[in-house]
Amino acid sequence: MSLIYRRRANQPSFTHVLNDYMGEIKPFVKRINKKRLLIPLVVLKSIEWSIYRWYKTPIRRFYGVKGNELIYMITKRCNEKCAKCGIWKTPEKESEHIDISIFIDCLKTLHENLYQVTITGGEPLLFKDDVLTIAEESRKHDIQLITVTNGVLLTEEFLEKYAKLKHILVISIDTLESEKWIQFRGNDTFEKAIENIKLAKKYLGDNFQIQSVLASESAPDIPKLKAFCKELKIKHVIQPYMDFGGVWNVTKTENIPFKEFSCAARKNICIYPNGDVVKCFDHRRIPLAKEPLGNIAKEDIIQILCKKRSTEVSKIMKTCDFPCKHMSCNVPEIVYN
């Protein structure tokens, strides 16, 4: 499927509809042996196509296969100024930050379809109470929660409560050298972060992980980080660098082969701090997805996901071949109930 520009946010273009129609009709016509029946059969096929395209059916219920991941960018605000990331440069205003109850309603509505909830940012621990509220709600529905943090704002009180809920916490660090740390993070928080890593390991055990971003700037530090994690028996995850407004560079040594798999981001339901819903935080690469699919503060999440454009975007993601498909959130991993 080609990437086709939209005319309006919620409506695919005429070209898009035409392409869809021709994509159905052309292979069908090849199947017709009785040429005298060509026209009536094409008419019938067009009717079938129209029914599937235009006939509106009520949403009867939410069916429960746990195939989706709900990713909540709880805030764009951050206590650090990492060079690898530019999200902190555009913090949301207070009026653009939805109340936690709206997200919780969304989680409750979707829970039958979720195998995982991920909280990211910005720095999620600027909203510790909200993170714990989400953690409690996720546990009620037996859904795994992963919180990704820079680790600086962790406290024993938070860890104690978080550990009881048996969720996963990920701290993102890219170096163990204090001087480089300041370059990477923009703040002298090395000592505090390392102290909190040890604290997190103590409270969370195997539910604690460290994540590093592989870029040309951090590549020399990755082996040292690996060894550090091995020594402390902490699971270490490496993510390739992606441009989210940062100023780092993709490492040449990274050389990730383009694997023959489709981007799995269409399993994801991503929520921005203001409640905007997208299928992928990198959605602006897809013209049809330049605008969010909806906003959970204004519409029901199911209504948003059942919009025609939502399924159109999912279709396009099937053939997405952007580098971001290598990120862990976009690699196919489906958990069934």
Next chain:
Amino acid sequence: MSFLIIPCYIKTNWDIDCLNRLLKSVQNQTRTFEKVYVIDDSSPLDYHLNFSFVEHIKLSKNGGPAKARNIGIDKALAENAKYILFTDHDCILDSQWNQNMTEFLEKTEFGAVGGMTHSYGKTLYDYYHDINGTLNGKWLLPHRKELWYMPSLNFGMKANVANEFYFDERFPTAAGEDVDLCLRLRSKYKIGFCPKAKLWHDFGYKSTVTGFKRFIRLFKKYKSSSATLYEGHTVLLWDSSESIYSGNAYEFNI
């Protein structure tokens, strides 16, 4: 050790005729079924079956074809069935249908199997369904080595697979529940295609002129289930597939 499950909801005399016609074709199988269950989903019409080999189970409350099939699966598993096959009351089996379906499951690693479905009638709509592959399975592209899904009217599963993957009883009608089952089943097993296992499905079109409404109703019913499927299978639903018809039906030789 293959068991046949036929869910049915009998509303008219035509449905009764269809069911009797199907059971005659079941009787004429070259390889007989260990057991044949006709699960009546609380039909409004009273009727009697004159086939001694049939275990006729009448449900007290209408629960949809998924529930009826699950009741059949439970019974078959309780009697140590090895292979569980499914068809619908408006089908007619080829005399070697059971032999081909069961042999396929016996000799291959596939967890489930689908056969080749032809239209029984001779109207334009029947011809349309034949070349459209409306009630045939879909090849999983690009390799065409396994099926993306197979409609439950010409379908079979190994007992261990059926034990793990039941039909979802929340599907109220005969639309979407088979697609849903296949999508879940494919997370662990593969569905093979056996073109030799033929059956004919009677869509019930009386003529090309009078059948139009029925044609529209059929696709509206299928579409009505798709919203439900979109919600549950946002990932797998968009795997590329191609409906099977006589022009692309072949047995992938593993």
